[in-house]
Amino acid sequence: MNGPCIYDDDFSKLRPKLIEADLVAFVSPMYYFGFSSQLKRVIDRFYAINGQIKGASKKAVFMMAYADTSKSEAEAMTAHYKTLIKYLGWKDAGMVIAPGVWTAGSIKNTKYGEDAYKLGKSI
Numbered sequence: 001m002n003g004p005c006i007y008d009d010d011f012s013k014l015r016p017k018l019i020e021a022d023l024v025a026f027v028s029p030m031y032y033f034g035f036s037s038q039l040k041r042v043i044d045r046f047y048a049i050n051g052q053i054k055g056a057s058k059k060a061v062f063m064m065a066y067a068d069t070s071k072s073e074a075e076a077m078t079a080h081y082k083t084l085i086k087y088l089g090w091k092d093a094g095m096v097i098a099p100g101v102w103t104a105g106s107i108k109n110t111k112y113g114e115d116a117y118k119l120g121k122s123i
Contacts, residue, residue, distance in 0.1 A: 011042065015048075019052045023093060025062075025063065026084075027064070028077075029064065029066065030067075033077070061092075061094050061119060062078070063096045063116060064096075065098040065099075066101065067102035071099065074099065078095065098112040
């Protein structure tokens with residue numbers, strides 16, 4: 001914890017940027033009621049820099065898409081995100097949750113693109 005990482009991978013390049021960032025965007029489709037494995041792997045690597053990012057004056061945003069249309073299906077991921085940023089002491093700057101996005105192009109003619117744009121403009 002809080003030392004050099006033994007793995008020499010892409011996180012080595014991300015690590016200093018994550019420490020310096022004012023805002024971190026968590027973006028993932030829902031995969032079986034959770035984050036994608038790629039995003040979860042990055043979050044798990046936060047442990048190595050916990051002392052440098054916990055309590056930092058950072059903001060976070062969360063964007064997710066999922067195929068189902070039930071709002072309750074998104075609760076596990078939104079709860080995970082909220083718990084994570086609460087633990088880290090970061091401020092939530094907004095969320096865009098996009099249900100009903102299953103196939104390529106299904107996001108067209110929805111409000112989610114505009115919601116994401118507005119979120120970006122607000123930060």
